Amino acid sequence: MMVEQKVVDPDYLILEAPRERKFxxxxxxxxxxxxxxxxDIAIAYPITxxxxxxxxxxxLWAQGYVKDYYRAExxxxxxxAIAGAVRGGARAFSATSGPGLLRGLEAIVSxxxxxxxxxxxxxxxxxxxxxxxxxxxxxIAYLLHSGLIVLHAENQQDVFDFTLAGFPISEKVDVYLPxxxxxxxxxxxxxxxxxxxxxxxMKLPPRDPYKAPVPPTDCEIPPARIQRDAPVQKSNFMxxxxxxxxxxxxxxxxxxxxxxxxxxxxGLIEVVNPKAEVFIVASGCAxxxxxxxxxxxxxxxxxxGLVKIKSIRPFPAQELREILKDAKAIIVPEHNIVGWLCxxxxxxxxxxxRVVEGPRVYGGMTLPVELIMDEIYRxxxxxxxxxxxx
Amino acid sequence: MGLExxxxxxxxxxxxxxxxxxxxxxGQFGRQVDVMDLGQFKELVEDHPMCAxxxxxxxxxxxxxxxxxxxxxxxxGTAGCARLALSQAAVPFIYGNYGDTNAVASGLKRAxxxxxxxxxxxxxxxxxxxxxxxxxxxxxxHSWFRREKFTTIMxxxxxxxxxxxxxxxxxxxxxxxxxxxxGKQFDKINAVELAKxxxxxYVAKLSPTNPxxxxxVIRRAILAARHFGPTFIHAYTSCNIEYSIPTREVLADAxxxxxxxxxxxxxxxxxxxxxxxxxxxxEVKA
Ligand SMILES: Cc1ncc(C[n+]2csc(CCOP(=O)(O)OP(=O)(O)O)c2C)c(N)n1
Ligand code: SF4
Ligand SMILES: [Mg+2]
Numbered sequence: 001m002m003v004e005q006k007v008v009d010p011d012y013l014i015l016e017a018p019r020e021r022k023f024x025x026x027x028x029x030x031x032x033x034x035x036x037x038x039x040d041i042a043i044a045y046p047i048t049x050x051x052x053x054x055x056x057x058x059x060l061w062a063q064g065y066v067k068d069y070y071r072a073e074x075x076x077x078x079x080x081a082i083a084g085a086v087r088g089g090a091r092a093f094s095a096t097s098g099p100g101l102l103r104g105l106e107a108i109v110s111x112x113x114x115x116x117x118x119x120x121x122x123x124x125x126x127x128x129x130x131x132x133x134x135x136x137x138x139x140i141a142y143l144l145h146s147g148l149i150v151l152h153a154e155n156q157q158d159v160f161d162f163t164l165a166g167f168p169i170s171e172k173v174d175v176y177l178p179x180x181x182x183x184x185x186x187x188x189x190x191x192x193x194x195x196x197x198x199x200x201x202m203k204l205p206p207r208d209p210y211k212a213p214v215p216p217t218d219c220e221i222p223p224a225r226i227q228r229d230a231p232v233q234k235s236n237f238m239x240x241x242x243x244x245x246x247x248x249x250x251x252x253x254x255x256x257x258x259x260x261x262x263x264x265x266x267g268l269i270e271v272v273n274p275k276a277e278v279f280i281v282a283s284g285c286a287x288x289x290x291x292x293x294x295x296x297x298x299x300x301x302x303x304x305g306l307v308k309i310k311s312i313r314p315f316p317a318q319e320l321r322e323i324l325k326d327a328k329a330i331i332v333p334e335h336n337i338v339g340w341l342c343x344x345x346x347x348x349x350x351x352x353x354r355v356v357e358g359p360r361v362y363g364g365m366t367l368p369v370e371l372i373m374d375e376i377y378r379x380x381x382x383x384x385x386x387x388x389x390x
Numbered sequence: 391m392g393l394e395x396x397x398x399x400x401x402x403x404x405x406x407x408x409x410x411x412x413x414x415x416x417g418q419f420g421r422q423v424d425v426m427d428l429g430q431f432k433e434l435v436e437d438h439p440m441c442a443x444x445x446x447x448x449x450x451x452x453x454x455x456x457x458x459x460x461x462x463x464x465x466x467g468t469a470g471c472a473r474l475a476l477s478q479a480a481v482p483f484i485y486g487n488y489g490d491t492n493a494v495a496s497g498l499k500r501a502x503x504x505x506x507x508x509x510x511x512x513x514x515x516x517x518x519x520x521x522x523x524x525x526x527x528x529x530x531x532h533s534w535f536r537r538e539k540f541t542t543i544m545x546x547x548x549x550x551x552x553x554x555x556x557x558x559x560x561x562x563x564x565x566x567x568x569x570x571x572x573g574k575q576f577d578k579i580n581a582v583e584l585a586k587x588x589x590x591x592y593v594a595k596l597s598p599t600n601p602x603x604x605x606x607v608i609r610r611a612i613l614a615a616r617h618f619g620p621t622f623i624h625a626y627t628s629c630n631i632e633y634s635i636p637t638r639e640v641l642a643d644a645x646x647x648x649x650x651x652x653x654x655x656x657x658x659x660x661x662x663x664x665x666x667x668x669x670x671x672x673e674v675k676a
Contacts, residue, residue, distance in 0.1 A: 040504050043497065067504050072493070073532035080490035080529070081497030084466075087484060088501025106487050114486070217482045218502060219462045219511060220395055 002064040005203040007038070010168040013204060014161070014264050019196035026188035029156040029195050030095065030121050030181075031056035033163035034066065037119075038203045040090035041068040043078045047100040048133045049185035050123040054095055066093075075104035079120075083107060086116045089209035089216035091167065095121030097185055099128055101139050111178040112147030112250045115214045117170040117207075119163060122182040123189045124284075124335070126364055134364020135185040137284060140312065141340040143180055147250040149257050150313040151265075152283040153183035154291075156193035158310070165264035167204055174256045176213050182312075184285040184335060187366070213253075254314050261311050268316035269307050271323055273298070276305025278329045278379055281320070281345055283309040286333045286367055293333075293372035304376055309341070317348035329379035330355045333372050337362040393420045393461045413480050418460050425455045425605040434460055438475035443637030445644065446545050446627035449598050450475045453516065453543070456605035457481070458612055463512040464498065466491045468526070470518035471551045471629075489526030491515040492533035495540045503539075512612050513540035519560035520550045523579050527559075534588035537619040541611045544581060544622070547629035555632035562651075567632070582655065585622040591659045592621040597644045597652035607656065613669075614662045626652045 008017070013036065024032070030053040034042065042061065044054035061069035068090075072078035075096055085092045096104060101122055111118065126132040127139055143150050149169065151162045159181065166179035183189065209216035261268055272294055280290035287308040297304035307323055309316060324330055332342040332355060339357055346352040356379060359371035377384050396419045398406050413419070417432040434454040440447040450472060457463050463481050467473040469488035476483050486494045495515050502511040515522075522530045522544045530542065549567055550556040557570035560581070564573045585593045592614040594607045604625075611621040626647050628635055635643050648654065658666070 041497070041500055068500050070536065073528050076490070077493040077496075077529045077532060080486060080493035081500075083486055083490075084484070084494035084497030084499075085501040086497075087494075088498040089505050090497075090501035092497070092501075107490060110487055217464055217484055217498070218505065219464060219482060 003201050005036075005065075005201050007205045008202045010204050013198055013202050014165050014168070017198035017202060019198050022195050022197055023192050024156060024195050025052075025190055025192050026123075026156045026159045026183055027052040027056060027190065029159040030163055031060060032195070032197055032200075033160050034093055035060055035200060036198065036203050037093070037164055037167050038091065038206050039066045039093050040207070041085045042066050042093045043070060043072050043081050043085070044094065045072045045075050045078045045096065045100060047075075047097045047125070049125060049135070049189045050095045050097040050100065050121065052189065053121055053123065057093065075100045076107055079104035079107035082118055082120075083111060083114055083116050086118050087114065087217045089207070089218050091171075091207040092118045093121070094118075095123065097123045098125030098139055102127060102142065105142060108143075108148070108178075109146035112254075113246065115176045115212075116178050117176050118178045119166040119170060120178060120180045121163065122180050123185040124182060125185045132364055133185075135187050135285070136336055136362045136364050137182070137184060137334070138336040138338055138340070138362070140182050141336070141338060143182075144313055144340070144344075147177060147247075147254055148313060149175070149177055149179045149254060149311070151179065151181050151261075151310060152312050153181055153188065154284055154287045154308060155188060156191075156195045159183050159188060160195050160197065161265060162310070164204075167207075169257055169260045169264060171207055171211075172257075172260050173211055173213055175253050175260060177250065177253050177257065182284065187285045258314050261314070265310055267319070268311040268314065269309050269319050269323070271305065271307055273303070273305035274323060275303070276327070277303040278331065278376060279305045279307055279324060279327045280331045280333065280372060281307045281309065281324070281341070282333050283312060283341055284335065286335055289367045289369055290333055290372060292369045293376065296369060296373060297376055302376060302380060312341075312344070315344055315348065320345060321349055324349050324354075327354060331358075331372060331375045331379070332356065333358065333367055334360045335362065335367060336360065396461050417480070418455070418457065420461060422458070423455055425452055425601045428455055428601075434481055435475055435479035438478050440471055440474050441631050443630050443640055444471070445598065445630065445640050446471055446547055446551075447475055449545060449604070449625055449627045450516070452598065452601050452604045453608055454479055454481065456608040457512070458609050459510060459512055462510060463514060466495050466498070466513065466515045468517045468521045469552060470521050471547070472516050472518060472545050476516060489521050489524075490529060491517045491521065491526060492538070492542060493529040496533050496536065496538045499538055499540045510616050512616065514543065514612060515540065516543045516545060518551065518558075519544060519546040519548060520558040523559045523581055531584070531588050534585060534590055534620045534622070537589055539615050539619055541615045541621045541623070543608075543611070544624050545627040546581075546624060547627050547632070548578070549629050549632045551629045551632055581624050582622070585624075586657060589620060590622045591619040591662050593624075593657045594622075595624040595652060595655040597626040597648035597654075599641070599644050599648050603654065610666060614658065614665070617665065618659070618662055
């Protein structure tokens with residue numbers, strides 16, 4: 001069943017190899033990336049809308065593409081086991097959604113401090129209560145202050161590219177942090193889109209756990225007395241200092257990921273119409289809707305641009321300041337009620353009153369392009385009778 | 391590699407700390423020591439900040455002296471008193487979040503099995519009663535259900551020692567502790583029976599009165615885990631602080647409990663029994 005795979009250079013596989021177009025779901029796109037990522041172990045726990053991805057990854061294990069796989073007891077156990085596997089030198093993958101993410105959070109937010117290079121898929125889902133399984137990406141807000149690298153995929157293609165590139169980015173010696181690939185549940189995971197895929201008979205080189213700023217815990221490297229855990233269990237200045245320095249290093253490593261995100265993913269942002277008067281700034285699925293709104297606006301002769309943010313951590317502060325320097329208004333559509341992206345954008349640009357707080361949909365609603373168009377008309381002072389766009 | 395990694399490269403002896411040189415020259419790496427010789431060799435753990443006279447600290451000292459293969463052993467601990475000593479030992483130690491030991495160990499052991507299919511890398515969890523039977527209960531049980539091949543040792547002081555003496559699921563019924571101002575309302579959890587039902591292949595319960603026997607149990611638990619499946623040791627390691635046991639009476643208390651609810655108990659599957667019988671026959675011959 002398994003295709004014989006040869007190891008190729010990550011740069012070749014990600015940037016140069018010929019690609020073939022397939023029409024697949026976001027879940028399939030995750031699995032296609034894992035198939036080529038030479039993953040040692042994947043640990044799964046079911047939750048909609050993530051489950052389908054980890055079913056497919058389970059099939060990859062059954063076929064021999066992934067060396068070990070199991071269904072964990074729950075997300076805290078799954079994410080803790082990922083930490084153990086990565087510290088043991090393995091390349092690991094897991095994925096979860098909404099309540100599952102929050103259940104696993106204590107383990108996940110300690111990965112950066114443990115210097116755990118791994119990739120975690122996050123397929124967004126409403127955080128209870130009331131119960132819902134629909135896409136709402138408020139959970140991403142909980143990931144932003146822990147040192148994790150957080151990429152936000154707009155579509156199936158991004159899911160594939162971000163996940164595959166996530167492994168080499170995560171394992172770079174000057175980074176060595178976990179990479180989250182978030183995308184909207186259902187809208188991306190359960191819908192099909194075109195994805196350009198490199199050949200399936202190629203895979204990334206295996207993880208080399210000795211190319212590392214902190215060694216794996218495998219009893220293979222000297223000396224025996226030196227440990228990975230800083231002695232920070234005392235209430236004295238030295239222990240505060242050790243922890244402080246460790247945190248600084250985690251965030252510096254997060255910063256250093258910028259160049260690798262640029263290298264593998266072409267930048268932290270993508271810009272459409274850089275000379276625009278009004279910009280839509282969005283990430284994930286909202287960027288797809290923003291892209292449509294930009295297209296309609298252009299058809300109507302309006303000077304509107306799009307900034308799609310691919311990397312939420314590290315955050316493209318410099319890039320945004322530059323591109324938004326002359327923008328008259330900045331519209332930030334989001335799939336959550338708190339507006340975490342809006343706050344991020346406002347915090348890094350001057351004259352924050354240019355930022356339009358929304359439109360926001362939540363609870364799993366779709367984000368109609370009309371809502372974004374209404375904001376465009378409003379900031380441009382155009383009075384329009386409401387009309388429906390396709 | 392194993393043993394190789396602890397050795398000092400030629401020419402570097404004089405630059406390495408004395409402590410490390412002694413560890414390599416007079417320590418346990420590459421040889422089996424007898425716990426009865428404690429004090430005659432350089433131990434894997436020496437300094438630690440646990441309370442003076444703490445019986446858990448004593449148990450941990452015996453534990454390290456009993457390792458069948460210290461140069462290829464990884465110890466996992468969690469929040470709780472034990473980690474204060476475990477983190478000071480010359481054996482790689484992993485500390486994650488409170489109660490996560492058996493999940494982390496599952497991932498670690500699997501990774502080591504993938505990477506070193508022809509070697510024994512022993513993985514041992516040592517955690518408190520709160521860590522294993524309360525907050526980490528699900529992960530403890532499921533590592534056993536999944537038949538993960540590592541050893542779990544519960545250092546049971548019948549209390550949350552590290553946070554200042556609160557009731558745990560392993561505290562005896564009726565005992566008045568913090569967060570149990572009217573005395574504990576339910577029985578001590580029967581961890582040994584749970585371990586057997588959940589799939590451990592070797593289970594022992596002891597009060598640390600006999601170092602030679604502790605060493606044997608630890609060695610057996612680790613060897614059985616290598617070949618057959620999860621193993622569990624339930625050790626009574628009193629907290630002299632929270633239970634107000636004067637240091638000089640700690641051993642007497644351990645003996646007293648041994649007569650009551652901590653009688654030495656050892657159980658194993660037939661397969662494991664056969665394995666030890668074979669092994670012991672060979673040892674006698676040698
Ligand atoms: C998630 C989380 N909850 C609570 C704590 C606080 N905590 C630290 S140690 C401990 C109790 C330890 O008791 P036990 O596991 O029995 O070990 P002992 O100290 O008695 O050896 C607790 C509750 C924590 N560190 N993390
Ligand atoms: S609090 Fe109790 S168990 Fe903890 S170190 Fe002190 S005596 Fe030992
Ligand atoms: Mg305890």
